[in-house]
Amino acid sequence: MKRQKPEYGECIAYCRFDYVPEGLEAKYASYEPNPETALVPNGFLDGLLERYELPATAREEVEAALDEIVQDSVLHAFTKFLVHDMCTARNRCDPDFYTNMTPGCMKRYGEWYSFLLLLACIAPSIESLERRGVPKIHYENVPHQPLKSQIEKIVSYGDPKVHDFPWVMNFYTCSIFHLDRFLFIPYRFESAFSMFRNKETQQVVALRHAGEAFRADGQRDGINGVFDPSGRFVSLWEEDEDGITANRINPMGFVEREPVRIAKKDWEPALRIGDTLLALHIPSGPGYTPERLRASMAMAIDFYERYFPELPVKGFWSESWLYDTRLSLILDPDKSNIIQVQRQFYNYPIDEGDGMLRYEVFGDRAADPLGGEIQLKTSLQKAAANYMKTGARFNTLAMIVLKEEVSRIGNMPYISLEDLDKFRIAADAHLQGRVSDR
Known part of the structure; x- marks a missing residue:
């Protein structure tokens, strides 16, 4: 037979x-x-x-x-x-x-x-x-x-x-499903940090796992080929039965140098490695706004709970050049949809430099906007090139939105005014006054 x-x-x-x-x-x-x-x-x-x-x-x-x-x-x-x-x-x-x-x-x-x-x-x-x-x-x-x-x-x-x-x-x-403005597909969370929620205030904090090297600006040391020997620090994680001491990820997308401690009696796990999220992808076109983001995410949560109940979806994940909070240094936060949307996320650094931004803004992942060969036409191209002239570089960042915060999108559910102030101090701190050789 x-x-x-x-x-x-x-x-x-x-x-x-x-x-x-x-x-x-x-x-x-x-x-x-x-x-x-x-x-x-x-x-x-x-x-x-x-x-x-x-x-x-x-x-x-x-x-x-x-x-x-x-x-x-x-x-x-x-x-x-x-x-x-x-x-x-x-x-x-x-x-x-x-x-x-x-x-x-x-x-x-x-x-x-x-x-x-x-x-x-x-x-x-x-x-x-x-x-x-x-x-x-x-x-x-x-x-x-x-x-x-x-x-x-x-x-x-x-x-x-x-x-x-x-x-x-x-x-x-x-x-993959197109729900209102965005595309969604299941994704397993594998990044090197854990998120916790305060039982009383519902505040969320992300703590980086131990052993990773960061520059003074809170980005991974070596991103874009830029190292920071004098300002470099290594993340730590010290845990006992009462609490955890670790480096907080500022939701503006960088790791803070000074560790914080949370008490286990006050905080509960919100996201761990292996949890299920929905990866969000951004099709081209209009409607990239906090309002459409909130509507799409709410629709996605309802959709997966109804038709894929076996998937324990905790929230959303994505990575993009659009999430680089350094863009807020060159764009008007009050007028730019890019900035208004990224401020609804818990942003965090990843091992990607500015290749995606160079591709999306200048047309090539290896594009050199300072070399004189690229004609700078748009205001974003000009602003990005001027920023890079200082020796600074952009980064691709990733983001998390937990499903409990979806209804609060539009009101910056993770980023505080203090976080914004810390970001302004930390951004490009590794340059120490240096400028580009150009």
């Missing part, structure tokens, strides 16, 4: 993928294949190809590439496993990293494999959402966001290669 599930080692040896995510073998051991499930249902594929009005030649290519997978029993069986795993990976906050995969066993259409692997995820993902009772309006157009441009590339250039596989996988697996 023909085996329905070949051994994992047999699959890997036979398929000869150029890349395989770590951790698959254990998942494969517990995987129970469904022999009645098609890799891509015929009716679904026909409807898809008709929707995009693929020319006959392009349609034949898609069908021939898919047929090469299906006719290979080992590759077909393992691909069905990959689809099964990918369709649930995001909601499991699975750390195993999926990206483009090319099986060496495919003789003609290997370059099509990654696209067809993603394509195969759409139908089972939709079926899963239907079983959960998620209204169609929330997911019917989700996979078509990357699929439309992918099909256009196939038709125009005959190119099936997938750009940014990890990102578009969110859409092909219908794991």
Whole structure:
């Protein structure tokens, strides 16, 4: 009798993928294949190809590439496993990293494999959402966001290669949802700090874990290639049965030098490593305001509590150049939506420099706005370049919003006036009066 599930080692040896995510073998051991499930249902594929009005030649290519997978029993069986795993990976906050995969066993259409692997995820993902009772309006157009441009590339250039596989996988697996203004997807919190809430006042504090080096400005030592030998300090964490002494993260996005102590009888854990959050992504367009942020987050909390009750969502996480509180030094806090939104977050430093800002503001992660080759047109470009002339640099920051504070967005739920004052003192303290060589 023909085996329905070949051994994992047999699959890997036979398929000869150029890349395989770590951790698959254990998942494969517990995987129970469904022999009645098609890799891509015929009716679904026909409807898809008709929707995009693929020319006959392009349609034949898609069908021939898919047929090469299906006719290979080992590759077909393992691909069905990959689809099964990918369709649930995001909601499991699975750390195993999926990206483009090319099986060496495919003789003609290997370059099509990654696209067809993603394509195969759409139908089972939709079926899963239907079983959960998620209204169609929330997911019917989700996979078509990357699929439309992918099909256009196939038709125009005959190119099936997938750009940014990890990102578009969110859409092909219908794991990311556009709720009002922002996009949301489950995320496991892994940053090196813990958050606590005061039992009486409900104030929130984030305490950095021990052993990390910071500059005098409270950013990681070495960010942007800038070190601070004289002002450098290392975070500590001293805990006993009564309390914790550690370095506080100022919600303006830097670590304070002087440790603080909290009493365990007065504070309770609010966020720990391993907790589930919703990652927030920012599509381009208008409406980047505290009001839309509050509405979107409230909608997301309700959505996940209703349709994904097994996910114990504690709040929200994101990282972006838009959260760099140094922008408040060059933009008007009373008029800038960027500043007004970032002040609703508990911001914190991460191991990223200004590459994202250089890309978003100047067009290239390695752009040098001081070199004279970039024409500075916008007020943001000019202000950022002038700031960098002093020797200062920007940083990508991350943020947290706990679900208890969502209703308070618009009123700076984490940042106090004292925090603002501390930030003004700490910002660029590591420069010690130095200016750029330019």
